[in-house]
Amino acid sequence: MDASGKETPELSEFHTPNAYVLRLAKEHPEFVPCASVHPYRKDASERLRQVAQDGAVAIKWLPNAMGIDPMEARCDAFYKTLQELSLPLITHAGEEKAVEVSGWQELGNPLRLRRALDLGVRVVVAHCASLGEVDDLDSGPGHRVSAFAAFMRLFTDKRYKETLFADISAMTQFSRSGRPLREILLSKDLHSRLLYGSDYPLPAIDPLVSTRLLERDGYLTAEDREMCNRLYRKNPLLFDLVLKRRLRVEHMNATHAFSPTVFQTADFFAPPILELDAPPPTPAPPAP
Numbered sequence: 712m713d714a715s716g717k718e719t720p721e722l723s724e725f726h727t728p729n730a731y732v733l734r735l736a737k738e739h740p741e742f743v744p745c746a747s748v749h750p751y752r753k754d755a756s757e758r759l760r761q762v763a764q765d766g767a768v769a770i771k772w773l774p775n776a777m778g779i780d781p782m783e784a785r786c787d788a789f790y791k792t793l794q795e796l797s798l799p800l801i802t803h804a805g806e807e808k809a810v811e812v813s814g815w816q817e818l819g820n821p822l823r824l825r826r827a828l829d830l831g832v833r834v835v836v837a838h839c840a841s842l843g844e845v846d847d848l849d850s851g852p853g854h855r856v857s858a859f860a861a862f863m864r865l866f867t868d869k870r871y872k873e874t875l876f877a878d879i880s881a882m883t884q885f886s887r888s889g890r891p892l893r894e895i896l897l898s899k900d901l902h903s904r905l906l907y908g909s910d911y912p913l914p915a916i917d918p919l920v921s922t923r924l925l926e927r928d929g930y931l932t933a934e935d936r937e938m939c940n941r942l943y944r945k946n947p948l949l950f951d952l953v954l955k956r957r958l959r960v961e962h963m964n965a966t967h968a969f970s971p972t973v974f975q976t977a978d979f980f981a982p983p984i985l986e987l988d989a990p991p992p993t994p995a996p997p998a999p
Contacts, residue, residue: 750789775807805858806843820845841891880908915947
């Protein structure tokens with residue numbers, strides 16, 4: 712999609728049609744689908760309503776790769792429709808390395824999500840923005856800050872307590888498992904707004920997650936590391952879940968781990984109840 716809202720397939724590294732994902736979810740009801748809609752489309756709100764009607768429980772963005780600036784006023788109608796449909800927006804934040812970004816890296820700045828939050832959209836920041844640096848939009852030109860620090864500024868802002876969430880996908884990767892992982896594990900008061908995510912298929916790419924490094928840094932015991940390595944050889948997706956359940960940090964004579972609620976995401980992604988699906992109102996009884 713270019714800046715005018717025109718489809719530009721030549722800029723897309725890959726594309727998975729929403730219709731394909733939604734059809735698979737209907738064929739396999741054990742899965743619930745997300746969809747992706749570009750907010751610059753002239754029919755963006757109509758497409759949002761259609762994918763919601765077809766079963767999508769969330770919308771996913773990768774702004775750095777999709778050329779989406781979450782701060783732009785033209786996103787407002789999109790945000791208002793999301794809020795109306797009770798659909799959360801899952802959006803990558805921080806540096807993107809998995810796909811080509813075509814010079815749009817700064818669009819992953821988590822501070823650019825304030826516009827959506829201020830309009831009441833539930834936003835899930837993928838990976839807790841745990842990689843890269845961004846412009847500090849609160850400090851003027853020339854100031855840079857880690858994407859994670861920018862994210863935490865929003866995450867600890869009481870104005871967004873009901874609307875800002877984050878997932879822990881990819882946070883065990885060797886490039887993200889330093890300060891971001893430790894700080895999130897220690898922030899017990901924020902765990903009720905964290906959601907488990909796997910970032911699959913990346914957990915199946917062996918070099919990206921080093922259980923040796925996680926043991927060295929005190930996140931895993933030797934026994935847990937051995938168990939996780941055995942799981943990896945059988946089922947990388949289960950490995951990712953168990954690994955994140957077993958992570959530990961020792962701090963001030965206490966052991967800190969992710970709260971069980973982090974892994975209980977079903978309610979958050981429950982399909983929205985749409986007005987267009989509601990039964991007609993029951994007619995009032997006739998007057999006596």
